[in-house]
Amino acid sequence: MSQCEEVAAADVVIIGADTHVDKARFAGKAVYETSVGRALKETAKVLQEALEVRPPSAGTPAIKAEPRPAEKQAGPYKHLLTGVSYMLPIVVAGGLLIALSFIFGIEAFKEKGTLAASLMDIGGGAAFALMIPVLAGFIAFSIADRPGLASGLVGGMLASQLQAGFLGGLIAGFLAGYVALYLINHIKLPVHFEGLRPVLLIPLHGHAGRRLADDLRGRQSGQGNHGWLDPLPAGFERYQRGSARPAARRHDGD
Structure with a gap:
């Protein structure tokens, strides 16, 4: 069964993620969002709460689990x-x-x-x-x-x-x-x-x-950042030049 078929057959979609997840592919489905830690530690409770979520078409939008104080700061x-x-x-x-x-x-x-x-x-x-x-x-x-x-x-x-x-x-x-x-x-x-x-x-x-x-x-x-923050390419070039000299000396020594 393909992923699209699994989504179509699902009663509810549970998203356990600590990063942003695009929910466009779950349009029309009941969606319940929570953190990864809570999904792993309180699986039964998460499933119970998710099954109570109604699809958006039934008049209730997708909901998120009530964040705890630690999660609010995250x-x-x-x-x-x-x-x-x-x-x-x-x-x-x-x-x-x-x-x-x-x-x-x-x-x-x-x-x-x-x-x-x-x-x-x-x-x-x-x-x-x-x-x-x-x-x-x-x-x-x-x-x-x-x-x-x-x-x-x-x-x-x-x-x-x-x-x-x-x-x-x-x-x-x-x-x-x-x-x-x-x-x-x-x-x-x-x-x-x-x-x-x-x-x-x-x-x-x-x-x-x-x-x-x-x-x-x-x-x-007046003039940018005065060199206190280097872009990565410039920093890499300096690292490159610095690492090339010891390598050249080692080859000369050999």
């Missing part, structure tokens, strides 16, 4: 984990490509047109350049769902361009997410124009807010 942590979980595949893939380029020699990538140079460009250039935008984008996605994704991605890219590093990406993601969430809750449109809100108005306001905030920060600081 909101930002959950958003951070969501961003990191989406960023990790890019880190792993980029790191493997960089490692493969070193097979041909520690400095083989410096020779243009070679396979080593291509692997370094894809891993260290393209893949690693996406790390901060993806981190920020999916932090915002976890906070405000899809309306926050575009603003988070743009904010993460601006953080990369401003050389704000991972800290800048975190700030961009949380700022874009909470701004988008505020706009979702406060922008009201006529029913006929409601579809424009998540695809146009919220991303537009989010982009403008992030850009203005970064411009203001740039004017106040």
